Amino acid sequence: MNKVLITLIRENQEEIVGRWLEEIKSIGHEKGLRIVSDQLFINTSREFIDLIIVNIDQTNEARSKSLNDFSERIIKLGWQLSYITEGLQKFRAIIHNWMKEREMDSKEQMDIMLEVNTWIDPIVNHMVNNYAGSWEHTVSMQKIALQELSAPLIPIFDNITIMPLIGTIDTDRAKRIMENLLQGVVQHRAEVVLIDITGVPVVDTMVAHHIIQAAEAVRLVGTKCLIVGIRPEIAQTIVNLGIDLSHIITKNSLRNGIEAALDMTNRKLVETKVEEIRL
Missing domain, CATH: 3.30.750.24 (STAS domain)
Incomplete structure (x- = not known):
């Protein structure tokens, strides 16, 4: 991973997190996630953004475990997959806008955004696969249960x-x-x-x-x-x-x-x- 990107993220983490939390609120309202308590929503969103940032330099094994654990909790809460995907896209956009504000030259911006894509895209794919696997398993179990109950003698x-x-x-x-x-x-x-x-x-x-x-x-x-x-x-x-x-x-x-x-x-x-x- 680009050391410049890691340094920029670490040094400006609180500012980036603050911006992202403001953006994620709109997703929560749109998806009906604010039915849960504000504190639960904030805590979960904070955990999500911390997970994204920590993920930047984790090993593959540690990355996979942390993503699995988080997605499992989100699925149990019944939150939609779009909370994950749109939240990650918001994060990508915030990093891009944040670099523009610092008037980095276009080549440096391009290099960093390529690094951001190689960082964020695997997270998106991993979370989507987790969701798909979980829902397929749930649907399969429900189908079996319905079949068992559908024609009792x-x-x-x-x-x-x-x-x-x-x-x-x-x-x-x-x-x-x-x-x-x-x-x-x-x-x-x-x-x-x-x-x-x-x-x-x-x-x-x-x-x-x-x-x-x-x-x-x-x-x-x-x-x-x-x-x-x-x-x-x-x-x-x-x-x-x-x-x-x-x-x-x-x-x-x-x-x-x-x-x-x-x-x-x-x-x-x-x-x-x-x-x-x-x-």
């Missing part, structure tokens, strides 16, 4: 299970539904399985096709399948699309579906009256 009575579906059904989720159904009915030795679509907002041709496929697959392993939660608007959509559900038992509510499932397994719901005992 729940036993409600002996030999009767239910799969409540909520939200949009795409091809990947339809595959998960099929796998969970087939594995679940065997595991729970279910004679009847209810697919509850009360929480499915839209039933189009693709969704209906996936549900029919699931019902047919269950039937092939010897289990009866009922589709419950057929709301009037969904029934109308199914009719308009010309989808044939005549070979599948459907019910308009979960209660009616459970009653039908109990009947299929030679059981029924019985209301009992509890007599009041007077002392």
Whole structure:
């Protein structure tokens, strides 16, 4: 690193830091970061600028560790990546303007700015990569969690299970539904399985096709399948699309579906009256 640049930065560090902190405030307001306390914002920004300046002559190993630690804390705080990237660009601009004020000759300015670029650009790349890796990991974990929760098979009575579906059904989720159904009915030795679509907002041709496929697959392993939660608007959509559900038992509510499932397994719901005992 250019020794002149290091000396200039070290000797004028407080002035540069002061200017940068003023500039970074505008980024905080724009990105909604001032929702946190002013003191936390100032402390974090001060740590950020100190990190940039210390980074100027650190070893690669020390540089990588300090950048990793800082980016991890920023990500946990939920601060946007633009806080990092725009903050570094502001720092670059401050150094450039600061040199202009000191009336350095153009060649010296050019040499120093080239050094600044070779100093700042790797920091930008490192922080962006950290953010990308963290968000990819987070999204991946959330996707796995959603997949695990997207098609649960729940036993409600002996030999009767239910799969409540909520939200949009795409091809990947339809595959998960099929796998969970087939594995679940065997595991729970279910004679009847209810697919509850009360929480499915839209039933189009693709969704209906996936549900029919699931019902047919269950039937092939010897289990009866009922589709419950057929709301009037969904029934109308199914009719308009010309989808044939005549070979599948459907019910308009979960209660009616459970009653039908109990009947299929030679059981029924019985209301009992509890007599009041007077002392």
